[in-house]
Every structure is written in C-alpha cells, then in structure tokens.
Amino acid sequence: LIYYSLGDYDKAISRYESLLPMENASFSFSAMEKYCNMRARQVVAKFRKGGAQIDELKVQIDKVIRDLENLLSYGETSERLSVLGSAYKRKAILGNMDERLDACSKAAYYYYTASNGKYQSLYALSNWLQMESLLVLHDKRKWGDEVLFTTGSYRLPVLSDAVAGIEKKLELLASGFEGNMNYWEMSNEANLRLSLLLMNPVQSFDDVMNAYMKVWQNAGSKGQKTSELEHFEFLTDSLADSLSERSRPLSAW
Numbered sequence: 001l002i003y004y005s006l007g008d009y010d011k012a013i014s015r016y017e018s019l020l021p022m023e024n025a026s027f028s029f030s031a032m033e034k035y036c037n038m039r040a041r042q043v044v045a046k047f048r049k050g051g052a053q054i055d056e057l058k059v060q061i062d063k064v065i066r067d068l069e070n071l072l073s074y075g076e077t078s079e080r081l082s083v084l085g086s087a088y089k090r091k092a093i094l095g096n097m098d099e100r101l102d103a104c105s106k107a108a109y110y111y112y113t114a115s116n117g118k119y120q121s122l123y124a125l126s127n128w129l130q131m132e133s134l135l136v137l138h139d140k141r142k143w144g145d146e147v148l149f150t151t152g153s154y155r156l157p158v159l160s161d162a163v164a165g166i167e168k169k170l171e172l173l174a175s176g177f178e179g180n181m182n183y184w185e186m187s188n189e190a191n192l193r194l195s196l197l198l199m200n201p202v203q204s205f206d207d208v209m210n211a212y213m214k215v216w217q218n219a220g221s222k223g224q225k226t227s228e229l230e231h232f233e234f235l236t237d238s239l240a241d242s243l244s245e246r247s248r249p250l251s252a253w
Helices: 009-019 029-049 054-072 078-094 097-115 122-137 159-175 188-199 205-216 222-240 245-251
Strands: 146-149 152-155
Touching (some): 029 222, 054 078, 097 146, 122 188, 122 222, 188 205
C-alpha cells in the first residue's frame, strides 16, 4: 500500500501478485478492490507514457472490469461501485469518441448507484454528475431525461435542481467541518465545485482551483494527487472533443 500511495503502481501490483499464490495468504474485499483500482490506474499510466499497444491496454482494463464485476456479485458497496465506475472512466480514456461516450455512460450508472439511496457518497455523486455533464455536452443526454441501463434505470434531475442540490451540499459541508477526515472526504468541496463548473460554466474556475489547492497544501499522497490530475486530463480531453457551444468556456482549461 505504500507503493500504491506513492503512485508506483508497478511495484504495488508486483507485491500484491507475489502474495496471490501463497497458501496462507488472506485478502479482504477492500484489499482486492485496491488491487483492481491500482491495475486500472497502471493501464492509464502506461497509456499516458506512450509506447504501449492500445489493444493490449484495452484487454487489461476489461480484465479489471470483469474482476470488479465478480466482486460486485458478492454484494454491492459504495466503494465497490465507485471503483467499477472509475474503471469504466479509465476505459473511456483509451477509446475513440464512440467508445469513450459508451464507457462514460457505464461509469455514470455505477457512480449514480454508489451515490444513491443508502450509500450517499459525495465522491460518487460528484463523479456521477461530471460523467452526466460530459454526456450532456456531447448531446447524448439531456437534464431531466430517463436513463435506461441493462440492469436498471434512473431519471436525471433537471439542471436547476441538480445545481441547487450541489449548492445545498456545499452549505452543509461548510457548516459541518470535521477535523478527522481522509483525503477524499477533504476533497468533497473541491469535487462538488468542479461538478458545478461542468454543469454551469458561469461558475468561477478560480473557486474550483482554490478549493483543490487548499486540500493539496494540507493532505494527499502522491498517488492521490496523481489520480486527481489524471481525472483533470480526462475531463479536458473529453471537453476538447465536444462540439457543443456550452463546452467552449470549459475546454479553455
């Protein structure tokens, strides 16, 4: 896990895989979720570095997704659903436009499920709204539409309700600060502000960056910050490919 936190996915995966064949090795579901997540991150790192065969990387990310779907068959948790959503988001990075939007749609479904009902994960909520915003900007969805998926359906909020809901959660975060939080909990404000910016480009980009810098000055491992930067690159690449007039203020990032 130290190598994982440092963003050295090759060494982290090597250590995990050296334990898998051991007779007396024991793994928690949480450990296997982390193992899948670091493999997905490794795929993107190879892609960004260049030189890797894209077809082989797609095979690797599909294997991660199958492993996570197997884990999900033992029971749904917010973390498991979010990691699966993130795997699909990373698959989107590897694809052409049609493949990217299809993977974004699947990522949105799993983030939605992780944020809905009993889970109430703000991390998943932010990622869900960001995936939906990309799909809206690519004219694949409209706020207020019903979304059909192979295993279920849901209805997107109208834009004004989605914006109001995020603003309400930001107010609650501001009034309910707790000192003992992990990195992702500390990042909730920044992630929600980024969601607002994607949904409503008149929002201040400076507010978003100030929120992230506030967190980064006080917390976050190299691996966690690398993951955030990877997400920013994914968003900017996706926005650059959008022909929507609404995406132009955002694609200038």
